[in-house]
Amino acid sequence: MGVEFQVTFDSADPGAHAAFWAEALHYALQPPPEGFDSWDAALDAWGVDPEHRNDRSALTDPDGVGPRIFFQKVPEPKAAKNRVHLDLRAAAGVPPEGRSAALEAERDRLVALGAREVNRLEPDVENDLCIVMQDPEGNEFCLD
Numbered sequence: 001m002g003v004e005f006q007v008t009f010d011s012a013d014p015g016a017h018a019a020f021w022a023e024a025l026h027y028a029l030q031p032p033p034e035g036f037d038s039w040d041a042a043l044d045a046w047g048v049d050p051e052h053r054n055d056r057s058a059l060t061d062p063d064g065v066g067p068r069i070f071f072q073k074v075p076e077p078k079a080a081k082n083r084v085h086l087d088l089r090a091a092a093g094v095p096p097e098g099r100s101a102a103l104e105a106e107r108d109r110l111v112a113l114g115a116r117e118v119n120r121l122e123p124d125v126e127n128d129l130c131i132v133m134q135d136p137e138g139n140e141f142c143l144d
Contacts, residue, residue: 006068014071018057030058
């Protein structure tokens, strides 16, 4: 039996951070709890102060396969390189001759959403092309 898990990001702006990753991963914002037609209605019912309504956000895989992604507000900024990062398999199944174009197209889409390219690791005898990126809050991830 497998262990269920989620991926958690510390964040300065959980709502905006979640919106970026929802687009990047083709995920959806987690719907409000049953009985509520919106998150605002749920937060009102729970008495959450308006200044704390962006303290957290979550994403779910619409296909129900991938892990939940959770964003929690933290006061300190990101200070160092991530020890763990996501690899977005943007060219999985693409033949070698189309791999570069597929990764560059995904890079361009993510840059338009607020990411930035950090490095490009060219293919060699052991490794395929990899584009190292950062999300809008500076968290590293790879396109491969």
